[in-house]
Amino acid sequence: MxxxxxxxxxxxxxxxxxxxxxxxxxxxxxxxxxxxxxxxxxxxxxxxxxxxxxxxxxxxxxxxxxxxxxxxxxxxxxxxxxxxxxxxxxxxxxxxxxxxxxxxxxxxxxxxxxKGFQGVVKRHGFSGVGEASHGQHDRQRAPGSIGGSSYPSRVFKGMRMAGRMGQDxxxxxxxxxxxxxxxxxxxxxxxxxxxxxxxxxxxxx
CATH class of the missing domain: 2.40.30.10 (Translation factors)
Structure with missing residues (x-):
């Protein structure tokens, strides 16, 4: 090489x-x-x-x-x-x-x-939860649900969420x-x- x-x-x-x-x-x-x-x-x-x-x-x-x-x-x-x-x-x-x-x-x-600590829209290309209508408030860049409640009662490993971006x-x-x-x-x-x-x-x- x-x-x-x-x-x-x-x-x-x-x-x-x-x-x-x-x-x-x-x-x-x-x-x-x-x-x-x-x-x-x-x-x-x-x-x-x-x-x-x-x-x-x-x-x-x-x-x-x-x-x-x-x-x-x-x-x-x-x-x-x-x-x-x-x-x-x-x-x-x-x-x-x-x-x-x-x-x-x-x-x-x-x-x-x-890039520092970034949200899911910038880090993973999410589209947000939906339009700002029907009572939704500041949901345009939200990640949405990250797991079930009673089952499995935890967040799976590898879930795409907000976090540190860059420096790779x-x-x-x-x-x-x-x-x-x-x-x-x-x-x-x-x-x-x-x-x-x-x-x-x-x-x-």
Whole structure:
């Protein structure tokens, strides 16, 4: 699995020669530094640990400083692993957007926007109990009945109700790489990517 860590910049549109518009997400992918190479013999599995984004030294604990020093790099904000990496890499190597090509299909992993505590209309798409007529009062966004009274005298597990929404780890599969700007470390993928602008995402192939 090839992969890189990136930061979501925002969205834009790309037009082809025929004038067809494609909505794209701009991701600043890398450059990432290889900080550890895990193998079956030493760690029990094969993986490549990469780091992205500079961090101030005063915000870095000693163990992290020593870990990054082995890779001859400065302190980094984000450290992730990619298992069974296809290409051979050594500690201190740099990974850039060049590992992808225009037209590739990639998977993007991110954390969705947090919505806080939401009702059933926003969270699950309920329509409400009914119109505000015949004595009903403030029932347009109500959830309605959630279970029986005498039987089963409880609420079944998994009942769709109000609650916390968002902040979920989501993988969007099969996004097309529309364009790559290697000089700016930008990669444009077709469609939307989970997370707010500035959030960390993983791009995998």
């Amino acid at each position: 090839k992969g890189i860590i990136g930061k979501k910049i925002g969205m834009t549109s790309i037009f082809d020669a025929s004038g067809k518009q494609t909505a794209c997400t701009i991701i600043e992918a890398g450059p990432c530094v290889v900080t550890q190479v895990k193998t079956q013999d030493t760690d029990g599995y094969n993986a490549l640990q990469v780091a992205f984004g500079d961090k101030k030294e005063k915000h870095t604990i000693g163990a992290e400083k020593n870990h990054f020093a082995k890779a001859n790099t400065s302190a980094k904000k984000c450290v992730k692993e990619f298992r069974n990496y296809f290409e051979e890499k050594n500690i201190g190597d740099t990974i850039t957007v060049d590992i992808f090509a225009e037209g590739d299909k990639v998977d993007v992993v991110g954390t969705t926007k947090g 780890r989501v993988k969007v599969k099969g996004l097309k790489v529309v364009k790559i700007f290697a000089d700016k470390n930008y990669i444009l993928v077709g469609g939307s990517v989970p997370g707010h602008d500035g959030s960390i995402v993983l791009i995998q192939k």
